[in-house]
Amino acid sequence: MRFMMIVIPRGYETAAPNTVPDAQSVARMMEYNKSLQKAGVLLALDGLLPPSTGARVTYTDGKPTVTDGPFVEAKEVIGGYWIIQVHSREEAIEWARRAPMSNHEIIEVRQIFEMADFPADAQKAAEGFDDLKNATASKS
Amino acid sequence: MTDIHKTIEAVWKIESTRLIAGIARVTRDIGIAEELAQDALIAALERWPDEGIPDKPAAWLMTAAKRRALDGLRRGKMLELKHGEIARELEFQQQRLADAMDHALDQVIDDDVLRLIFTACHPVLPVEGRVALTLRLACGLTTAEIARAFLVPEKTLGQRIFRAKKTLAEAHVPFETPRGDELRQRVESVLSVVYLIFNEGYTATSGDEWMRAELCNEALRLGRMLAQLLQDEPEIHALLALMELQASRTAARRGLSGEAVLLPDQDRSLWDHTQIERGVAALHRAQQLGGGAHSYALQAAISACHARANTAADTDWERIVLLYDALLQVRPSPIVALNRAVAVGMAPGPEYGPAAGLHALDALAAEPALTNYHLFPSVRGDLLLKLGRYAEAREEFQRAIAMTENRREHELLSKKLLQAKYL
Numbered sequence: 222m223r224f225m226m227i228v229i230p231r232g233y234e235t236a237a238p239n240t241v242p243d244a245q246s247v248a249r250m251m252e253y254n255k256s257l258q259k260a261g262v263l264l265a266l267d268g269l270l271p272p273s274t275g276a277r278v279t280y281t282d283g284k285p286t287v288t289d290g291p292f293v294e295a296k297e298v299i300g301g302y303w304i305i306q307v308h309s310r311e312e313a314i315e316w317a318r319r320a321p322m323s324n325h326e327i328i329e330v331r332q333i334f335e336m337a338d339f340p341a342d343a344q345k346a347a348e349g350f351d352d353l354k355n356a357t358a359s360k361s
Numbered sequence: 362m363t364d365i366h367k368t369i370e371a372v373w374k375i376e377s378t379r380l381i382a383g384i385a386r387v388t389r390d391i392g393i394a395e396e397l398a399q400d401a402l403i404a405a406l407e408r409w410p411d412e413g414i415p416d417k418p419a420a421w422l423m424t425a426a427k428r429r430a431l432d433g434l435r436r437g438k439m440l441e442l443k444h445g446e447i448a449r450e451l452e453f454q455q456q457r458l459a460d461a462m463d464h465a466l467d468q469v470i471d472d473d474v475l476r477l478i479f480t481a482c483h484p485v486l487p488v489e490g491r492v493a494l495t496l497r498l499a500c501g502l503t504t505a506e507i508a509r510a511f512l513v514p515e516k517t518l519g520q521r522i523f524r525a526k527k528t529l530a531e532a533h534v535p536f537e538t539p540r541g542d543e544l545r546q547r548v549e550s551v552l553s554v555v556y557l558i559f560n561e562g563y564t565a566t567s568g569d570e571w572m573r574a575e576l577c578n579e580a581l582r583l584g585r586m587l588a589q590l591l592q593d594e595p596e597i598h599a600l601l602a603l604m605e606l607q608a609s610r611t612a613a614r615r616g617l618s619g620e621a622v623l624l625p626d627q628d629r630s631l632w633d634h635t636q637i638e639r640g641v642a643a644l645h646r647a648q649q650l651g652g653g654a655h656s657y658a659l660q661a662a663i664s665a666c667h668a669r670a671n672t673a674a675d676t677d678w679e680r681i682v683l684l685y686d687a688l689l690q691v692r693p694s695p696i697v698a699l700n701r702a703v704a705v706g707m708a709p710g711p712e713y714g715p716a717a718g719l720h721a722l723d724a725l726a727a728e729p730a731l732t733n734y735h736l737f738p739s740v741r742g743d744l745l746l747k748l749g750r751y752a753e754a755r756e757e758f759q760r761a762i763a764m765t766e767n768r769r770e771h772e773l774l775s776k777k778l779l780q781a782k783y784l
Binding site for chain 1: 364367368371372374375378471474575581583584585586589590612635639
């Protein structure tokens with residue numbers, strides 16, 4: 222089973238564009254990442270720049286509207302993620318419990334859909350999806 | 362939805378390897394270490410449902426194991442030293458043991474985990490013992506799970522593990538990482554165990570589907586662990602690459618009714634492309650480390666050729682032929698030669714094609730390993746079909762059908778026979 226552990230860092234919704242984490246928390250995070258890697262469970266990870274550098278495209282009646290960050294109405298924003306392969310939902314949660322987070326920070330643990338989880342008609346409809354991923358992968 | 366026993370199981374899955382490895386650094390015996398760790402697990406199962414999961418579960422488990430070790434020491438020493446300076450001697454030894462366990466608790470070092478894996482895969486053990494011990498100690502699987510995966514009664518599996526631990530103790534196998542020349546050989550032994558676990562999950566056609574998938578995942582997990590612990594060993598990265606690339610095709614290997622789908626006929630959109638990327642990256646790492654010409658790396662490179670092709674026809678068969686040539690150099694085998702003949706038959710160019718493939722295949726006709734192997738006539742039939750020699754192709758398919766008892770192979774071959782009839 223694959224899970225995404227989504228980091229929701231406190232205050233990131235209003236963080237300035239040039240915000241970078243301090244050396245100490247980077248070091249603690251690196252240690253945690255290493256532990257995931259050494260346990261053989263880590264498949265991917267990324268950190269995201271603050272939402273103030275991003276944009277939201279909102280669809281209303283089929284029409285997209287672009288809003289530049291920061292998003293004043295947002296209470297929680299994503300700061301990064303890990304993708305892990307584990308034995309059970311409980312194991313994913315236990316890994317999340319070991320992450321070095323600060324006060325009031327959140328990690329949301331979500332299982333990743335695998336093709337086999339889809340009903341047959343959805344599998345059919347999603348046929349081109351992996352080709353897309355393939356095309357992206359071969360470019361990188 | 363989150364049940365405490367499942368959570369304890371998950372904590373065990375995460376912590377047990379390092380816990381056992383840390384204790385073994387003190388006890389120098391992985392059998393005793395595992396028993397102490399098991400005792401700690403039992404203590405957790407008794408207390409955590411009421412007390413909740415402790416903040417530092419690993420430290421809690423290590424402390425529980427220490428308590429059991431001290432109890433054991435006290436009991437053993439009481440029997441051994443009936444008179445005299447029992448109290449003082451015992452106190453001294455207890456203090457030493459407690460200090461050592463506390464130290465082990467402070468920092469389980471990566472070397473301990475490596476030592477654990479090397480010991481579990483020690484050549485003094487029979488292969489089945491290595492596999493069972495590795496799954497139990499390095500992967501945190503229960504005896505019941507391992508038994509389910511290998512379709513043997515739990516009791517048999519329990520005895521297998523018991524005997525393996527006894528053998529290690531009797532042979533006084535040291536708890537250490539081999540050095541120098543020995544390292545290479547021992548790495549090979551570890552990798553063959555990992556690949557065996559993978560193949561048990563990947564190729565077996567009977568047994569519990571879910572558990573077999575777990576075996577593949579465990580082997581991949583071990584491969585990733587080892588790639589971190591021994592970063593400069595090219596063969597580890599090569600095996601990891603091979604496993605990632607093979608596992609990337611899992612979803613495409615079975616049709617809707619569970620039938621086997623061979624590589625050329627697979628729906629490539631079902632391949633896991635992020636897994637392919639990881640496999641290719643691991644292969645690059647192996648090649649950078651100078652291990653590109655070894656057996657696992659060559660097999661991974663062949664697998665990568667398939668993974669890169671958008672269709673079966675797009676496959677770089679010429680490159681595959683060259684890789685098989687290299688593989689035959691390092692690991693000569695009639696099966697590899699057979700696969701090479703298939704690739705020759707598929708490759709374009711004047712020196713390749715079905716006639717050349719048939720020629721390469723017929724050179725293997727006297728191989729004893731192939732005389733009763735159904736793939737030989739099956740491949741021969743395919744090549745003859747392409748050459749328009751239909752009557753001969755039919756004969757080959759009939760021979761192949763007579764050689765296999767596997768129902769799915771039967772169906773596949775019957776389909777080919779039918780195809781040959783109408784041409």
